[in-house]
Amino acid sequence: MTADENPTEPLPDLRAQWVLSTEGQPPAPPAPPAKRRRWPWLVGVLVVAALAVGAWLAGEQIARGILERTIREQAITQLSLPADQQIDVDVTGPVLLPLLVGNLAEVRIASDDVPIGDFHADVVVEAQDVPIRGDGDWSGAYATVRLDEAQLQALLSTVDGFPSGTVEIDAPDVVATFDLDALITTVPVAVALAPRAEAGELVLTPSSLRIAGAEISADAILRQFGALASTVVRDWDVCVAEYLPAALTLTDVTVESGAVVADFEIDSAILRDDAARTKGTCA
Numbered sequence: 001m002t003a004d005e006n007p008t009e010p011l012p013d014l015r016a017q018w019v020l021s022t023e024g025q026p027p028a029p030p031a032p033p034a035k036r037r038r039w040p041w042l043v044g045v046l047v048v049a050a051l052a053v054g055a056w057l058a059g060e061q062i063a064r065g066i067l068e069r070t071i072r073e074q075a076i077t078q079l080s081l082p083a084d085q086q087i088d089v090d091v092t093g094p095v096l097l098p099l100l101v102g103n104l105a106e107v108r109i110a111s112d113d114v115p116i117g118d119f120h121a122d123v124v125v126e127a128q129d130v131p132i133r134g135d136g137d138w139s140g141a142y143a144t145v146r147l148d149e150a151q152l153q154a155l156l157s158t159v160d161g162f163p164s165g166t167v168e169i170d171a172p173d174v175v176a177t178f179d180l181d182a183l184i185t186t187v188p189v190a191v192a193l194a195p196r197a198e199a200g201e202l203v204l205t206p207s208s209l210r211i212a213g214a215e216i217s218a219d220a221i222l223r224q225f226g227a228l229a230s231t232v233v234r235d236w237d238v239c240v241a242e243y244l245p246a247a248l249t250l251t252d253v254t255v256e257s258g259a260v261v262a263d264f265e266i267d268s269a270i271l272r273d274d275a276a277r278t279k280g281t282c283a
Contacts, residue, residue, distance in 0.1 A: 064095045075109060078277055079245070087111045104130040117243035119154035122146040131271065141266035143248060146259045159238055161231065171255045173207055178232045180225050187211060189221065189232050195253040195260060201282055202238040202253055202262065209233075241280030245270055248280070 068089040075087055092106040109125040116123075127141035147155060149169050156164035156176075166177040173192040180187045189211055193204035209216050209232060218233040240250060240262070247270035252263040269276040 060096050067091060067095055102132050118158055120151050137268040143264040143266055145262045148259055152260050162236060169258055171257050180228050191232050197250045197253050200241055200250050202240050204236040206233055239282035241282050245277050246280040247276035
């Protein structure tokens with residue numbers, strides 16, 4: 001049998017078979033690119049940021065503690081207070097940046113039962129834009145001095161002829177009882193005194209008078225008791241400057257429930273001038 005009678009069949013083309021098998025079907029999607037792992041450096045940034053914040057907060061707390069302790073010690077030294085005097089110091093806002101700038105936005109100092117001469121009082125001092133180095137002026141500083149009934153009596157006991165032991169707080173006045181001698185009897189006169197600030201002094205002015213619970217005019221008392229009544233119809237000047245640094249000026253006095261409140265303005269000269277720290281005087 002010859003080759004012409006039995007021709008040899010060619011081998012099938014495998015590539016053609018693949019083409020036939022995929023004909024009419026969509027091409028396979030390309031393989032996705034390999035993902036880059038970015039989270040390690042992100043975590044590193046967060047860790048560094050957290051450490052920086054922690055270091056700043058730690059430095060802030062350390063600086064605040066040193067600053068408040070220094071202010072407390074200076075207050076005790078400059079005002080000649082007892083070493084164990086409890087003084088609360090509050091510096092508003094952050095302190096690290098203001099320390100670098102050299103100016104504190106606001107400082108508040110408070111202490112109860114502060115010895116002031118022969119009496120005690122509760123004192124609060126607030127100052128704004130306080131220069132740290134003491135070579136500038138603050139924008140404002142004020143002190144509030146509160147005296148309860150016992151503290152007020154102690155203050156008024158320094159005034160000659162004033163019946164300090166009878167003083168009571170009866171807002172908006174304080175009340176004192178004066179005894180007037182009338183021949184064989186003594187007449188108690190309750191005098192309501194309105195406080196005010198005048199030329200840096202505390203002045204108590206009679207606002208009403210009562211005898212046996214009945215209100216009476218100053219003219220009627222003068223007619224009845226004559227010169228004896230001069231002690232109950234007069235103003236009483238109370239010098240408070242002699243107990244406080246000269247830099248403090250009394251600006252206002254009010255009577256609240258259970259307390260007399262005196263407001264003072266503080267000259268920033270007290271930061272650098274020894275004379276401003278010495279006790280003041282009254283005219």
